[in-house]
Amino acid sequence: MFVHKLDDETYLKLVDYNDAEDLFQLVDRNRDYLRAWMPWIDMTQKVEDTKSFIESVMKKYANNDGFDAVIYHKGEVAGTIGLHQLNQSHKFTSIGYWIGEEFQGKGIVTRAVNALLEYVFDTLEFHRVEIRCATENVKSQAIPERLGFTKEGIIRDCEWLYDHYVSHVVYGMLKNEWDEKVQ
Template sequence: MYKAIINEDTYISIFEPRHAEALYHLIDGSRDSIGEWLSFPAKTNNIKDTRLFIEKSLKRLSENNGYWAGIWYNEILVGSIGYLYIDWTARKTEIGYWLGDDYAGKGLVTCACQKLINHAFMDLELRKIEINVASKNTKSKAIPERLGFKKEGIIRNFEYLNSEYLDRTVYGLLKEEWTINRNP
């Protein structure tokens, strides 16, 4: 299945059913940190849940409406990245991502985002990419900022998570902005 090489140590690959156990253990081992900003760890209680998630992701892929892939570092699943949807009429998508606790700070998500950005603009011929992050999640916000995304606004009280309302910062990148400011 689809595999994109980032460097000699890192690649991204579409999730397949055989990845369900590794995905579950990665989520379970980083449940608190991922769950601080995202709701899915609370809904991921066993390997059956990750199998179902992978099946849904593969269905979206078959419908040409986005997908999730694993981020692999030294042949170990360390995180996930994907297109949450693809709006073919507006020619846009949104990228989502997360990493396990032990793999932050290595530039893995930034490099994986670059791959997905290039693919979206060059191969899928999309016009816009969004990245939406919890406004208080400074580490996650640094990624779109580093990649040249523009802050487009804040959605107040976007979701209720961990007994608090979280705002969501919306970042956008247009194809012509990436072409001008292309990252390697």
């Protein structure tokens, strides 16, 4: 089992079926909060829906096309983080994340993203990482900004969110920028 310690209270663990109940409960408790930005909330109505999600990300991992990890904080499931589509030819990927409202403001996602950047640039030796956030989701945007990503532009009306389109801010970081940051 893959576990990556972020600090004494927080770690990442590859998602598996044992996480289904706790992940579902976190989503259920944060349904209104997460629905503002996550298009899959209404499709997550029971634990079996979370198990279907887990099955899909386990296939993604088996196909070497990314992974999702559960973020644990003080022994509780706090959210998830993952790499979406590992483009081996062009050496780029994107990072996605979400966290329960009660876990915000503790730097948890910032530390988790930083750990994934280390993995992507130093282990996979990729050239580029993207993070996309809804233009109105300033809390999510604060993470790539805090970590030194470059704000590259806006993709207009790129995601259907229940009853309206949202635009995304695209943030990018290149390997040489990461290398400068960690020196």
